[in-house]
Amino acid sequence: MSSYTFAAPTSIDEALSVLANSSRRGERAQVLAGGTDVIVQMRSFDNEPRLLVDVKKLAETNEVSIGEDEVFIGSAIASGVLNENDELKRMFPGLLESADLIGSTQIQGRASIGGNLCNSSPAGDTIPALIVNSSVCVIANSNGNREVPVEDFVTGVGTNCMSAEEFLIGFKIPRPPARTGDAYLRFIPRTEMDIAVAGAGVSVTFDDSGVCTRARVSIGAVAPTALLVADAANALIGTQVDDSALRAAEAACSAAASPITDKRGTVEYRRKVVGVLCRRAGTIARDRALA
Amino acid sequence: MKKVHVSTTVNGQPEEALCEVHQSLLDLLRDELGLTGTKEGCGTGDCGACTVLLDGRLVCSCLVLGVEAEGKEVTTIEGIADPDRLHVVQQKFLEHAALQCGICTPGFIVAAKALLDKNPDPDETTIRYWLAGNLCRCTGYDKIVRAVQDAAQELAQSS
Numbered sequence: 101m102s103s104y105t106f107a108a109p110t111s112i113d114e115a116l117s118v119l120a121n122s123s124r125r126g127e128r129a130q131v132l133a134g135g136t137d138v139i140v141q142m143r144s145f146d147n148e149p150r151l152l153v154d155v156k157k158l159a160e161t162n163e164v165s166i167g168e169d170e171v172f173i174g175s176a177i178a179s180g181v182l183n184e185n186d187e188l189k190r191m192f193p194g195l196l197e198s199a200d201l202i203g204s205t206q207i208q209g210r211a212s213i214g215g216n217l218c219n220s221s222p223a224g225d226t227i228p229a230l231i232v233n234s235s236v237c238v239i240a241n242s243n244g245n246r247e248v249p250v251e252d253f254v255t256g257v258g259t260n261c262m263s264a265e266e267f268l269i270g271f272k273i274p275r276p277p278a279r280t281g282d283a284y285l286r287f288i289p290r291t292e293m294d295i296a297v298a299g300a301g302v303s304v305t306f307d308d309s310g311v312c313t314r315a316r317v318s319i320g321a322v323a324p325t326a327l328l329v330a331d332a333a334n335a336l337i338g339t340q341v342d343d344s345a346l347r348a349a350e351a352a353c354s355a356a357a358s359p360i361t362d363k364r365g366t367v368e369y370r371r372k373v374v375g376v377l378c379r380r381a382g383t384i385a386r387d388r389a390l391a
Numbered sequence: 392m393k394k395v396h397v398s399t400t401v402n403g404q405p406e407e408a409l410c411e412v413h414q415s416l417l418d419l420l421r422d423e424l425g426l427t428g429t430k431e432g433c434g435t436g437d438c439g440a441c442t443v444l445l446d447g448r449l450v451c452s453c454l455v456l457g458v459e460a461e462g463k464e465v466t467t468i469e470g471i472a473d474p475d476r477l478h479v480v481q482q483k484f485l486e487h488a489a490l491q492c493g494i495c496t497p498g499f500i501v502a503a504k505a506l507l508d509k510n511p512d513p514d515e516t517t518i519r520y521w522l523a524g525n526l527c528r529c530t531g532y533d534k535i536v537r538a539v540q541d542a543a544q545e546l547a548q549s550s
Contacts (some may be wrong), residue, residue, distance in 0.1 A: 104412035106458045115436050204524020208450040292523040
């Protein structure tokens with residue numbers, strides 16, 4: 101591990117040029133945010149020399165702004181910092197809870213939702229929660245920023261749509277309409293600090309007569325990437341998100357899942373559990389929307 | 392092997408060190424600055440033995456690069472006590488025998504003090520969740536939790 105090098109650019113342009121130069125020289129570069137995945141990986145299975153590009157010194161990746169129509173959350177905001185933001189907690193309780201589920205207090209001092217997405221694990225807990233909130237990735241590119249919906253960002257296990265010359269600046273998330281609630285639940289065999297066996301996020305919006313007019317459902321850890329499950333959302337739209345609608349969404353999630361059997365759970369088990377999690381998260385999201 | 396110059400502040404003291412990029416903040420503290428109070432347990436952010444404060448926030452120093460400490464403020468176990476007496480959390484760990492082998496103790500104390508600085512009156516559940524990232528294979532945790540509860544009580548009485 102003698103040839104690691106390090107850059108801590110202070111502007112987006114500088115970061116892009118560092119990445120472009122590295123790519124031109126045929127050298128590997130990797131973007132570093134909180135490092136809770138990157139540093140562990142470089143000490144174990146992936147210890148090839150590379151340039152580490154710390155993006156925590158950029159104003160944009162550290163920005164949190166709450167606008168009239170949308171919210172921006174910078175990619176390097178640590179989960180611990182995010183969860184101290186009461187306004188965001190009121191707006192997106194499910195998203196903030198998904199970040200709060202990952203790791204210990206110490207890990208949350210460093211880990212970010214941007215890093216969780218860029219690590220692109222099938223089991224990344226914040227990914228379904230970002231998807232149900234219609235979050236859009238803002239990606240720095242030398243031709244200007246480009247935007248990609250979170251559900252289209254991850255392309256496979258550990259892979260995503262960004263080139264080696266790009267990096268994630270942050271997320272644009274539409275401000276939730278009135279009577280909207282979100283929730284994310286995962287199943288792990290213990291109560292703290294484990295990787296999801298299955299996870300489900302739900303966001304629902306109701307009209308003033310109590311009918312669901314908008315729904316998004318996403319499931320994690322049951323396919324190579326987190327999935328947006330349109331059939332489950334359609335089972336909720338036009339209903340009061342009552343028990344029978346939730347049962348239909350549950351069935352849609354189980355049907356959409358294509359899990360693997362590993363030490364965390366079997367195909368059959370994950371398929372069952374992800375449906376149950378959808379139903380329970382849907383109940384919480386509904387109650388939050390109507391509270 | 393190219394070394395990077397790092398200027399940082401540790402326990403209020405400005406420090407300079409030369410550091411290789413792959414070295415962790417834990418390596419920097421122990422091997423370059425001689426601050427061996429911070430312990431290495433797992434090296435993968437699971438056990439919390441290497442817990443320090445980085446700009447006031449709890450982190451595992453094994454999961455921070457030494458070069459990332461540039462311009463930052465680090466607080467380690469060596470910065471917890473007053474010059475002439477132990478911090479109340481340290482004192483209560485002694486009184487409650489909340490340690491056996493001691494490897495996890497610096498991390499527990501740094502983390503517990505950070506909790507009490509943020510929340511002076513935590514309930515038992517809050518203490519247990521806050522310290523969930525600190526593993527102890529000797530004491531079974533009850534003595535640690537009682538030490539933290541007692542420290543909170545004493546701090547409340549003295550304030």
